[in-house]
Amino acid sequence: MKTIQTILLLMLGILVFGGAIEFATEPVEAATGDPIVVIVNGANPVDDLSMGELKKLFMSDRSKWDTGKAVAPVIVVAGPAERTAFLKIVCGMNDADFSKYFLQAAFTGKSATPPREVPSSQGVKSVVGSSPGAIGFVKAGDFHGDGSEGAIKAVKVDGLTAGDSSYKLKM
Amino acid sequence: MKNIFRKFLPVQIVGFAILIALSWTAFAQQPAPATASQGEINQQLLDRIAELEKEVKQLRQATNQSSIQTPTPPAPAPAPLPEPVAIVEITQANVVADRLKLNFFGDTGYQIGHFYGPANTFEFGEFDMFATARLSEHVSALGEILFTSSTDNSVGVDVERLLLKYRADDYFAASIGRIHTDIGYYNTAFHRGDYFQTTIGRPVMYEFDDQGGFLPLQDLGVVLEGKVPSGKLGLNYVFEVTNGRAYGINAEPAQNSTDGNNSKAVNLNMSAKPEWVPGLAVGFSVRHDYLSDVNNLRVSETIPVFYAVYNSAKYEWLNEAMVVRHARPVGPVYHTTAFYTQFSRRFGAYRPYFRYSYVNAPENDPIYGDPTEIQEVGRVNGPTVGMRYDFNDHAAFKLQYDREGTTDTKSINGGSGQFAFTF
Numbered sequence: 001m002k003t004i005q006t007i008l009l010l011m012l013g014i015l016v017f018g019g020a021i022e023f024a025t026e027p028v029e030a031a032t033g034d035p036i037v038v039i040v041n042g043a044n045p046v047d048d049l050s051m052g053e054l055k056k057l058f059m060s061d062r063s064k065w066d067t068g069k070a071v072a073p074v075i076v077v078a079g080p081a082e083r084t085a086f087l088k089i090v091c092g093m094n095d096a097d098f099s100k101y102f103l104q105a106a107f108t109g110k111s112a113t114p115p116r117e118v119p120s121s122q123g124v125k126s127v128v129g130s131s132p133g134a135i136g137f138v139k140a141g142d143f144h145g146d147g148s149e150g151a152i153k154a155v156k157v158d159g160l161t162a163g164d165s166s167y168k169l170k171m
Numbered sequence: 172m173k174n175i176f177r178k179f180l181p182v183q184i185v186g187f188a189i190l191i192a193l194s195w196t197a198f199a200q201q202p203a204p205a206t207a208s209q210g211e212i213n214q215q216l217l218d219r220i221a222e223l224e225k226e227v228k229q230l231r232q233a234t235n236q237s238s239i240q241t242p243t244p245p246a247p248a249p250a251p252l253p254e255p256v257a258i259v260e261i262t263q264a265n266v267v268a269d270r271l272k273l274n275f276f277g278d279t280g281y282q283i284g285h286f287y288g289p290a291n292t293f294e295f296g297e298f299d300m301f302a303t304a305r306l307s308e309h310v311s312a313l314g315e316i317l318f319t320s321s322t323d324n325s326v327g328v329d330v331e332r333l334l335l336k337y338r339a340d341d342y343f344a345a346s347i348g349r350i351h352t353d354i355g356y357y358n359t360a361f362h363r364g365d366y367f368q369t370t371i372g373r374p375v376m377y378e379f380d381d382q383g384g385f386l387p388l389q390d391l392g393v394v395l396e397g398k399v400p401s402g403k404l405g406l407n408y409v410f411e412v413t414n415g416r417a418y419g420i421n422a423e424p425a426q427n428s429t430d431g432n433n434s435k436a437v438n439l440n441m442s443a444k445p446e447w448v449p450g451l452a453v454g455f456s457v458r459h460d461y462l463s464d465v466n467n468l469r470v471s472e473t474i475p476v477f478y479a480v481y482n483s484a485k486y487e488w489l490n491e492a493m494v495v496r497h498a499r500p501v502g503p504v505y506h507t508t509a510f511y512t513q514f515s516r517r518f519g520a521y522r523p524y525f526r527y528s529y530v531n532a533p534e535n536d537p538i539y540g541d542p543t544e545i546q547e548v549g550r551v552n553g554p555t556v557g558m559r560y561d562f563n564d565h566a567a568f569k570l571q572y573d574r575e576g577t578t579d580t581k582s583i584n585g586g587s588g589q590f591a592f593t594f
Contacts, residue, residue, distance in 0.1 A: 052446040092484050096564035111338050
């Protein structure tokens, strides 16, 4: 009984002490609310993906589409707000956690391959447009207006489009 | 002069046709620009074709006009084709060749207290060289060489893992080689390389068998693994057939090239990672082996382990419990119980943690109670409290306090600091 009490007290101490550190050190970031559009190759029949499916696709936990094509996630390099927001909302991670996840996955012998990284949203669209199994994401503002709509298409997330008010994938 | 033009103009036409063909070939090999739509590109090409056809027509007309006295000016250089969007490949970290990735892990630190030994000391922990290679679409290889210090200050070298893996799809993969056994959760979640694990050192029940641990955590054999089609339940399986662990004084636990008996150890690990609770994994493993040694030891060993772990960006809560059952062909059955619980929460770069470990083996257990088989296990229990600080995503510092109680001796305390890193 005494041991259990000690354990509980220690756990409580950790939470209180850590909470104080977090409150003092973590910056508050304001969200702009701009939606992020998930895009796939125009030939990919998929129209809707759940958050769970998105996580599996970007974290190399699913290797094939239903069509049999190999899943090829592509992501913009670290830095842009849409990447930070996407990793946080979909994968529950920051950039460091995301890198560490793939390093640890390799260390445990899993066949996990990190997403292909390109320097810009334009690159994401170009790769997705030219690879049948590719999937990526861009800011809604970067999705339209450059004539690439034929090669890529936006998919719904949890049944919602980027224009819906309850769409969760926002910066 | 007339003859000269008759002779050269057809050559120019043919040359120009070749130039057009080459232009087409070159264009076909370039990726389509992402800044223009397919319709715009098609229109540009059609315009260019019309322009070139017009030039060819003019040249033909010139050829047919035998009265031409002066050479026609050279055709204007073709307009440049639209530039495709440059896709700069970002080099992946630790890729040293087309197929090879290489990582190193290391840790070093300082220890005080009787928990670690008679004197305070700086310590070199481990240096781990880890390589993976994709040999083909379905085949990969993994190798891990470990340099680790011993209590006699020597540095030992160990081929920790070496395996060849064939992966058909998400549902089936087969490996052969030297492995870390898939007993419970911790052993294959963290392997070597202290950098990944939150704490300094492993829970008592998962201490490596070549460093005083009592579970068979390293082995040689075949591993079959994959997902089980189960929708959002996320079931996974791992099945191993291995040589089993060697026992006896000075025995190398992993039977690398000579098995003490013909019976093989089998291990099944089933886990569920339900999609509706991201980060949760629950499961069990059951391993069975017949143990033997030069003294005609023959013991049936069964190791069931149950685990429930939760990992998120902030929280880590690991819980595992097991019973090791040892039975001779005749006589009593012995049970060794063990568990640990480990909890931590991240606050920015800081992660305070707590762990409580417990192991209790019967004194008369034919394996764990016999010092001629392995180091006696007995009862070992106690808390671990510490703080991890991540400098960046490649290096961390850990500060830890341990207290350990054992069957016959007074509880001992220890403090340690460790830098763990990867590069």
